[in-house]
Amino acid sequence: MRVCLLSGLLLSVACVGAKQEADGRVPGELVGVFAATGRITTDDCGAELLGAENPWTFPVKLSRRENVLYWLNGSEAIVGDLASDEASFEFSTRIESVLTAARGASPGCTVERRDHLAGKLRGTAEDVSGFAGTLSYEYHAKNSADCLEFIGVPGGVASLPCELGYELVAELLASD
Numbered sequence: 259m260r261v262c263l264l265s266g267l268l269l270s271v272a273c274v275g276a277k278q279e280a281d282g283r284v285p286g287e288l289v290g291v292f293a294a295t296g297r298i299t300t301d302d303c304g305a306e307l308l309g310a311e312n313p314w315t316f317p318v319k320l321s322r323r324e325n326v327l328y329w330l331n332g333s334e335a336i337v338g339d340l341a342s343d344e345a346s347f348e349f350s351t352r353i354e355s356v357l358t359a360a361r362g363a364s365p366g367c368t369v370e371r372r373d374h375l376a377g378k379l380r381g382t383a384e385d386v387s388g389f390a391g392t393l394s395y396e397y398h399a400k401n402s403a404d405c406l407e408f409i410g411v412p413g414g415v416a417s418l419p420c421e422l423g424y425e426l427v428a429e430l431l432a433s434d
Contacts (some may be wrong), residue, residue, distance in 0.1 A: 285335050286323030289379070289386050292428035294318050296393060300423030303397060304416030314424065318433065320389075329375075338375070344383040349375040354400065357408055367405035370417070370421075372396040377426065387430050394423040 296314040298305055305312060320328040322340055327347045329336040338349035351373045360366035377391020398419045399405045408414035 266422065284319070284321050285328050286321045286326070286328060288433070289320040289322055289327075291317060291319045291431045292388060293431050294428035295364055296424035296426045298422065299392070299425045300421055302417065303420035304420045305409070305422060307410070307412055307414055307416060308344040308422065309413070310422060315404055319429065345379045347377055347379065349373070357405065365402045365404050367403045367408060368400040369403070369405065372398070385424045388428050390427050392423060393426055394421055396421045
């Protein structure tokens, strides 16, 4: 059974080139659409098992309202914190995936993925030219989960708990 543990939050990236006025889902003011490249810096999950790309390239749209920065992945806005310097930012989310349901005495397998992105915008608050940061995915088996069938197989991980980390650099593609 193939399971893609990396699907979701930050791998589903924004639609490129949409203008703020044409996209009612863009909260606040559009910062821009960026071409991002990530390179793996930490891997005790087995990137090859997860099918994680290295380098990993993707477009992403950012917008902001006051001290909130939004990462727009095409389906929802992910809310992050923008520091008082108007450049430093942080996003954190958690997702649970039931890989196998509990049955009788078997607890099944539920994995929690904790995503964390911290970085800094380049340029000025009015004219952002790009950003850089670190992105990590941490995987943890929930409670007494029996996840052995997902260890060491394609679509699974090398061990639990584990972490996959990227160094990200992004350049502005379009600002409106």
